[in-house]
Amino acid sequence: GEYIRAATMKGYGVTLYVGLGVPIPITDLDMVRRTAVRDEDIEVDIIDYGVPQRSRPSLGRVNYAELKSGYIEIGGEEIRTSSLSSFRRARQVAQELKLWIETGKMEMLLPTRPIDPAKSAQPMRETVQGPRVLDIMDTRVISIMETEEIAAAARKLLKGETNHLPVLDGGGRLVGIVTTYDISKAVVNPAKGTRVMDIMKRKVVTTVPDEAVDIAVQKLELHNISALPVVDHERRVIGMLTAMNLGKLFGGRWLK
Incomplete structure (x- = not known):
């Protein structure tokens, strides 16, 4: 003891x-x-x-x-x-x-038999499971191609009533994200470029459908962001998790 x-x-x-x-x-x-x-x-x-x-x-x-x-x-x-x-x-x-x-209380001996690498321990069943991202994510995703004009991104942001646009490559995979703030900076500094790929953020923090909402919240707080693209195993965007979704789940705490 x-x-x-x-x-x-x-x-x-x-x-x-x-x-x-x-x-x-x-x-x-x-x-x-x-x-x-x-x-x-x-x-x-x-x-x-x-x-x-x-x-x-x-x-x-x-x-x-x-x-x-x-x-x-x-x-x-x-x-x-x-x-x-x-x-x-x-x-x-x-x-x-x-x-x-x-x-001599403990002897240093050769192993009697090797551990079987094919076997695995079975974890105890989780009796209580919190909400997953797929339970609250918004499946209506408005995205844009990286080769499109910045003006097209601005129109989509205004028309779609969203602040975040996932940016896709030619294969439909996530390669970046554009926000209303990025568009505003591009308007002030037009010399930076005319296409979405010129202003997008390439390091995108993402989540997956079966991830716990608690973990997704941690990502938002850690990176000081308000939305996460939800991707599958091929990096294709299948949803968005935003502060609005979390506000509905947690009774408005994330909307303040």
Whole structure:
């Protein structure tokens, strides 16, 4: 019981902290190189456990050196970090493992059989599932081709009563997005170009139909945007998720 602690995480629920030590036998130079890594070389994703779903979003990628510094940056904001346990306790676990091996309590043996890579664990069934993007997305999508004139994009934005136009290539795949703000800038600075491809944003944040709305909301907040194109596996736009859709779902909170 010394290395096991009960815990709770906000938005996640109850969990368990387990102190786990894995002895790695150093048998050759290759193993020395693999284990002699610096904190800067070990990278991990920052996972949001506040999202009640197995496929939780990654808020960013950092290395161990950044985590140990006490602060990391997420979305331009500085966040404090700390270990769940301590380096002192980690060394204590390592020393105890060493003692077990030296006294014969634990023996370093060759594996009795390899793990079958074809088998997989079956996760527990999710009893409660939140709304998905496909449940609230707008399937009426107004888009434009990247080779069309900026004036055509302006007309579509006005006629379609929307602020976002997904931009498609010749194969109908998403390659960018244009907003009313982009059109306004193009009018002020006409020298930038005359076609949609000249002013569109090429890095488009997207979502997929079966993604949880919670994760889509995280994307909107993280990137400070108000709409997400919904794409299939071929990057074809099949819907739009906007603040209006979320406002209907969350009782107007996103419309303020």
